[in-house]
Structure formats: structure tokens, C-alpha cells
Amino acid sequence: MEKQFDPKAIESKWYERWEARGDFAPAGDGEPYCIMLPPPNVTGSLHMGHAFQHTLMDALTRYHRMRGHRTLWQPGTDHAGIATQMVVERQLAGEGSDRHALGRESFVERIWQWKAESGGTITRQMRRLGASVDWSRERFTMDEGLSAAVNEVFVRLFEEDLIYRGQRLVNWDPVLRTAISDLEVESQEEDGHLWHFRYPLTDGSGHLVVATTRPETMLGDTAVAVHPEDDRYRHLIGQTVRLPLAERDIPIVADDYVDPEFGSGCVKITPAHDFNDYALGERHDLPRINILNEDATVADTAPEAYRGLDRYAARERVVADMEAAGLLAETEKHRLMVPRGDRSGAVIEPYLTDQWFVRAKPLAEPAIRAVEDGRIRFVPGNWDKTYYEWMRNIEDWCISRQLWWGHRIPAWYDADGNVYVGRNETEVRERHGLGDAALTRDEDVLDTWFSSALWPFSTLGWPDDTEALRTFYPTSVLVTGFDIIFFWVARMIMMGLKFMDDVPFREVYITGLIRDSEGQKMSKSKGNVLDPIDLIDGIDAESLVAKRTAGLMQPQKAKAIEKMTRKEYPDGIPAYGTDALRFTFAALASQGRDLRFDLERVAGYRNFCNKLWNAARFVLMNTEGEDCGAAADAEVELSWADRWIVSQLQRTEAEVDRQIRAYRFDLAAKAVYDFVWHHYCDWYLELCKPVLNADGTGEAARRGTRRTLVRVLEATLRLMHPFTPFITEEIWQRVASPAGREGDSIQHQPYPRADEDRIDPEAEAEIAWLQEVILGLRQIRGEMDIAPRKALPVLAQNADADDRARLERHRDALAFLAAVESVRVLETDEEPPESATALAGRMKLLVPMAGLIDKEAELNRLDKRLAQIDKERSAVCGKLDNENFVNKAPAEVVQKQRDRLAELDAALAELRGQRERIAAM
């Protein structure tokens, strides 16, 4: 083996073998376990959030596969309607063309081409991450089967009146010129103005003042509203005002919606351009005047002077005209929430159009119940509140999009505008007896999330009753971020319950969000993104800068991004390898908080991989070609250390298993790390050395230690495999045989299960004693500046029979790990020489000071220890002197404190005595 672990040398080799052999396909007849990969955008690339989530999904998948479950991790990609269409439209714009010039068919063809070219990025990256998805089942939301499922769902929902078409106010993106759903609107507070306008009463008796943030919409006003109880205006209700500029008479209506405290207490009402006004208009049966075109220019329904103006130009014009007419009462600065499209960034316009909707309430009710009664569990649990909040206030879902890339709505219109919905045109004609009448298909496509909502069953073959569907639905767990609970999770639950009559998954594990080391959200525009592949392979500073500054929406930011990047990564990023990256993700995955991603952390886990690698190297150096006691009748003798490490392994196995089940990957990773580094390497390997090297060791003892070395390592590799698949496979191939195991790959080996019977309290006590002695002596050495390899003669005082036996038993270990030259047990009445002291239980270890230790230094050291002990002693005494504590606390707790006090007193007495003696010398 190489002295240093080199991930590059092994990773691609193993993944190719696993995939070629079909290792990731569900196998056996165990209990089914299934995870649906949240389908990434087909033309996207893997970002840190993906890599994080994929790591956790893969860990779960490998864990269950090793436990013998019939495990499926179902991969696939999403067509991502708007996002993908925008990319190709931008390309066309670069060529001086647009989709209309191309025509629908060619445009869609062009997107398919783009998908074919760039669509493999994510899946290639997933392979680099070691994701053990079953590629043979890979699906795409727009492939044939999934499209059929989409049509089927649409038709069935339509037939049950759960999908309808209607003219309603929707969120309109005037740049993309399509409707979008409520969820695709992101509101942000921005600076604006509040304009106060005078609207004259028609009868000439005065005027009302209304305030607005959007003056141009007054062209579509159809009422002014006041609060019914507002004494200032009560007498005017039912009268009309003369709407300036448009010169129309509009009524004054009374409605509770109006807050009399705000502004003048009068509100202009524009039902066609504001959601609240729309609702108010419905209550009062007001006309709706749509004054905007699709691109947010003023329409012909408005007065001539404004037609064709952009909405913001119209705004200025309206304000100027009102001012000129003496009707502008006041202009004030105002912060307001501005709705923007999440894709285009354009200011969204409430807009009156014909769209298709899913009736949400009837679907939401069973979906709420599924979480309430525990058929679906959120992890961490508090996310159910977020879910309930949204589901209980859910509005109908606008599913039609005025785009070309997506599932075209299966609806046809005849010459009279009658609508027919069916799985295809032939079916529509047959079912409605339309013969060969002219039919035109609806131009619109469905919201991307409509097909995503079906993912848990459409990928398994629905609407056909397939073996896969019967086996893997409901799936086991969904792993995703909180940001798509509404977009996706809630909708999958609704659709799953509706069409499968069962929940789509039993648990939803919500991961935190990956941020950069400063706690900033990672985004292309901030220039702080990291490509997980760059952490695996490494990247030089130039390439990293080039990558981060390429294709920016705001190219002027490039300089700042370059500066920041060069400062943070002057030498680029070293290659850490996949296993280190994955282990980092696992270790960071604590619950309920966002996580800061810090390269120092990855470096630490790369070191950990190297540690494991070298431990394996040591084991192999000591076992290759040697008898490791594999034979059934081999005579084998286990040392205390052997028994101890086996015992520790059981505890670790139990802990890791428990934490994985609880989705506490951070704690599972910590348990593994502690075991490998601090138990196996720091102590066990060191304790093995004297056994293997000493001349006096018997063959049965060597065999026992070799066998334990290699078997514990082998089990540890299996324990770690879900987190670090590559290094564990590589090493396992070398140690499996000496450890007495057979198999083609570690991933099909059983996951370690703790064996209660192999927990060995006797061995644990023995090694705990040994550690205490060694640590005590090392402390003296360290604090007294005694050279590390300077062999020390040690005297033991107050050693009881056990201590004496143990000192004898572990003489080699003490010599090796604490450089003890000799140990002599003092007789009861023997006066010790001037010495430095350490305690191990009641036994006192003395290192004679002659020539080694400075008297003052030892006195200081003792004073420090005494102070520590004395401080704790006062705390314990405080408790025990408290009658209430002694009377009310559980007996065992009280006893524990008494025992502790006794220990402290003994230690105090010993050390004080020691101090006096040294001081007197």
C-alpha cells in the first residue's frame, strides 16, 4: 500500500465496476426499501446542496442494502419547464433569433437537442459522488411513460371536477409572458412612493382622497371603497365619483376590508389588477377593466393618451397629468412589498386571463390528515407546522403555463370554443362524437411541478399495475430541503393519496441548507459557489476564478468575485477525494439548522481517511502471510486489549446504527471517527505493537491479536461504508480474506450488528486502568519537560493486589507507551524518594526527581492539581451539605456524590502529603 491515501487512484475504478456489475439494482427478497431521488433539472449541474443530499440518500441506501433490504434508489431528471426554456431562449437571443421565429415544433426540437448535449452533467457528477442509484431505471419527466401518467392524472382530475378552466386573476410574468403559481412569486421590500390623488365627487360637492402605490392602475378603477362604519364617509356610500383622466363615474362602496386608520380611509378599487380589489369587486359585483397587455404595456381599454406605454411610463404620465389637473394631493416615500418572478426577476402583474387550475382544498384535506395521524412523519418534527400552515390556507393551483417546453395540456377546442379533455385527440373525438370536426389543441403546457408531483408512482410504472409499483410504493423516505415543501412535498402527498390511495413516503427528512464558510447563501451571482467535483479533484486558483466569473448575469461583479476568490483560495483548492467530502457532509448534517461549509473541515476528514488508510497498512504489514487464526480449530489467545477493542466495537456499532435510524448522520459520523481514531488507532494499534514485537509472546497470543486486528478493521470498514464507499471497498478487498470473509464487494456484506455478549466490562476496566496509568505518567513527562523517550524508573505506592497484578501484566505496554524503564512496588512503610506524582485510583505513581525534575516545577504542578480537586470537592460538599439534596434526590445520585467525595478526599490527602514531603526535602 502507498504511504498516503490517494483517492484518485481508486474512485473511478470502483464505481465503474459496481455499475457494470449492476450492483445498485434491488436484489434479494428482503423488505423493500426505496428512496426517490428528487429529480434535478436535466440541464443543470450538481451544486453543494445536491451533493449533500445525495450523500445522505446514498448513505441510507447503502445502509439498507447492507442490511439485506431489497433496496431501490430511483434516479431521474426533471424537464424544469421555465428554467430550461429560458436557457435555450437566451441562446437564440444570442443568435439574433427567438422562439417565435423558429416556430413551436422546431423550438421544442432545439430544446431536446440541448438536453441531449448537456443533460448528462448531473448524472456524471452523481457517479463521481458514488451515488448508488439504479441507473437501469433512470427516468425523465418528459419521457413517454411519465407523459402518459401526466395525461392520465389530468383527465381523471378533470372528470372529477378537480381541474377546471376559468378566467381569474393570476400572477403574470410580463417578461416570460406566462402565468405562474403563487409559489413562484418572491416578494421583497423595495423603495417606492405613495401617491395621494383627489377623486372629485360626481355631484361637484367635493372630493375624496385615495392613496396608491400604483398610479397607472387608476385607469382601471371601477369603485372607491370606504369602511361602512366610517362617519366621515358614511353619507357618501352609494354616490359616485368622477374618475379623473378616464372620465368615468364609479361608485363609492362600503367594505370591511378598508382600514379607516390608514391614509385617508378611502381606497381605489381596481379589480382587474389587484388580488384584494378582485375579491372586493366580486363581493360588490363590480366590472373588471383589464388595462394591460401581456407585456405590461397599456391596452386599448385605457384612455387613448396612455395606450401602448409601458406600465412605468404610464405611471409617470398619470402622476404628471394628475398633478397638472391639480388632483395630486401629496407624494410620500414608501416601502412596499414588490412581487417578482423567481425565474425572470420581473415585477409580477396580477392579470386577468383564462387558465387551468387544480382545485386544491379537496386534495389537501386527506393530505393534512396523513401527517396528523402519523402516516407521514417529518424529521425534524417541527416542519409539520410549516406544512400545516400552508395546507390549511391553500389556494387553487394555477397549472397552465404559456410556454412551449413541457407537457402540453390534453384539451381540445371546437369552433364554438367548447372544451374537450381526453388522453389524446382520437379518444376525444370518439367519446364526444365529434367526427372530423375541426379541433384545436390547447396551446399551453403544464407547470413543471405537476409532473414532479407524480414522481413517486409515475417512475414505478403507474398507471400500469407493475411489480415495481407494488413493491416499492409507498417509498420509505423523502430527503429534501425545506424550500420545496410546498412546491413538491405537499403536492406529492396530495397526488399520491388521490391516485395510489396511500402516502408516497413514510418519512420526510428535511435537510439544512449549505452555506459558505461565512454563513452566506451560495449563489452564482454572489460568486461564492463551490462545485463539489472541484473539492474531489481539486482546482487551481486560475480555473476557479474563471469558473466563478463566467456567464454572470451581472458581469460587473466579476472583479469583486475574482478578488474575493483569490483572497480565500490563493492556491486554489486541493483534491480531497469523494470519501472525505462525503464524510464531511455526514458530519455536518446536524438537525434543524443551516450548515456552514468550511474547507478546513474537509481537510480534517481527508486526514481521517488517511488515518484509516494507514491503520489498514499497519494491519496488513502485520498480518499478510501470517497466521491470523482463521482456521476453526486454531488455538487463539486474546489479550486484554483484544477483548477491549472488540467490546468498544460493539458499543460503536450500536451507536452508529441508532444514529443512522434517527437520521443523526453527524452523530453516527462522530461515533465512527472516535472509534477509528481514538480507540482503534490511538490505543489498540499501539497496544498491539508490544504483543507482536516482543520475543516473549506466544504464538496463540500473536494469532489472537492478528485475528482481532484484521477482524475489527474489517467490521469497521463495513460500518463506515455507507459514508465512505470508495476507501472502504478498496481496503476491504485486501482484508476480507484474512478476516475470514468472502464476497465480491463490501456493499453486499452484512452491516455490522452489535453483539451484547461481546461487551466485556472486565476488559474495559482493565484497559481503563492501563490508560489512567499511562496518561498519568505522560502528564508528568509532558508538564515536567522530560524527553519523550527518556526511560523512567517508576515507583508505585498503595498498590493493592489488583494493581500489582496489572502492573506486572502490562509491563510491556507501559514500557512501550509510557517509556517506563521499571516499576517497583513500594513496601507499606517504605519512605519514597523525592518524586513527581500521579494518581491511578488509590495507587500513587512516583517518578523520582533526581536529575529529572525541578522541585519548584513539581510543587507548582501539584498546586495546580490540588486546586482543581479542591474546587470540585467544594462543589460536591455543597450538595451533600444540603439537607434537601440528601433527602429528596434519588439515593443513587446521592451515593454517587458520596463516592466522588471519598475519591476526592483520598486524592487530596495523597497529593497534600506528597507536597509536604517534597517541600521539606
Next chain:
RNA sequence: AGGCGCGUAGCUCAGUUGGUUAGAGCGCCACGUUGACAUCGUGGAGGUCGGUGGUUCGAAUCCACUCGCGCCUACCA
């Protein structure tokens, strides 16, 4: 406005039902290279657990209030 979360060592974070000597990693200080590993070893320094008050024999942990920060929903013209 409502909801959720966070505040523990210089930094990033654990601390599961109240009883630990409050932990880890990184960083810091000192010492150390005859082969598992310098991507390492040994020893050490460093925290009144945001604040106040309460419940309790006992609070980082439970309750109330408070300060600071973050996120998500929401109709303020």
C-alpha cells in the same frame, strides 16, 4: 402581523428524556521523526453555556420575560 429556528471555548458545532469534572474538530502554545500515519504523535492553555427572573434538592437542559441574529408565510391601499 403570525410561525419556525438560532445564540455553549478564538472559529465551526455536539450536548437525546434536568444529576457529566460542560465535550469535539479546527486554531493556539510547548515538546517530539529508529517505519502505520507530520494528512502524524505527546502534553497544555482556553467557556460564570446571550441577559433577567422563576420552577426544582439540583438548570446549558424546563417555564416566563428580555436582547441580538436568521429564515418562512401574510391583504395594508
